[in-house]
Amino acid sequence: MNFSATRVLWPSLLVVISIGSMSHGALAADPARGQVLWNKPGLSGVNMCSDCHGVTPSTNVSKVWNASGSRSDQGFPSAIRNAISTQRDMFEFSDLTDSDLADLASYINAIRYGKSITPPSLTDAECLFNWAEIQLPTVFKAPAVQSGTISTLGYRVYSVDGTTNALGHDTADSQIWVLAPSFGFAAPAPLGSATSASLLSTSRAAGCR
Ligand code: HEC
Secondary structure, three states: OOHHHHHHHHHHHHHHHHHOOOOOOOOOOOHHHHHHHHOOOOOOOOOOHHHHHOOOOOOOHHHHHHHOOOOOOOOOHHHHHHHHHHOHHHHHHOOOOHHHHHHHHHHHHHHHOOOOOOOOOOOHHHHHHHHHHHHOOOOOOOOOOEEEEEOOEEEEEEEEOOEEEEEEEEOOOOEEEEEEHHHOEEEEEEOOHHHHHHHHHHHHHOOOO
8 A cells, every 4th residue: 555545544444433333244153263262261261161061062061062053053152142141160251242152153053963164265354353353352352343445455443441443454565554552553554564474474374264
């Protein structure tokens, strides 16, 4: 992205943010992402689903199949929500979003019924954004309150305790852009070609989904 385009795109992004259109389309449940969450510690930083319900949900340890739904559907996420609110052992998962639970339920469904789990093919930007959300969950706090594209710039906008953070990826020059005041990026800034390329390949190597 050349400098003048940059000056146009980021202000328009900030205007979009300030208008506060928070719409955020529902995504299809993603069992591959559910598998990642199955092995991700909750707020304690220690326990994860797999610790109590099995390395995979292939057997019905502690009734986890109550979230599997039937073979023809994508699982039953509200069984997980219900367990999170009633099982003390699971209180620490209260920050999981509806979309997280849909992904987890679809993973439990896929394992129980022997469906294949194919990681969706993501663009470089989606891969990077997903990875950044896992690496720095307090800065790029999923789910994004907004995501989209302005010209060649794909972006996600995050809201953390009233602060707006954002990640961008410009397909024109493949640079990553960051807005994160608490992280030293008070204004949107590109990370440079070398750093951007390195982060994009690191996120791919991490198997981001
Ligand atoms: C520290 C242990 C622990 C962890 C971690 C844990 N659970 Fe549970 N879970 C339990 C216990 C205990 C029960 C209740 C089992 C029973 O009723 O016999 C339960 C019940 C459930 C149920 C059944 C609810 C119902 O309808 O009866 C589901 C579904 C479930 N857990 C999903 C999950 C998922 C998904 C995760 C990860 C996000 C998770 N659990 C993490 C201990 C845990």
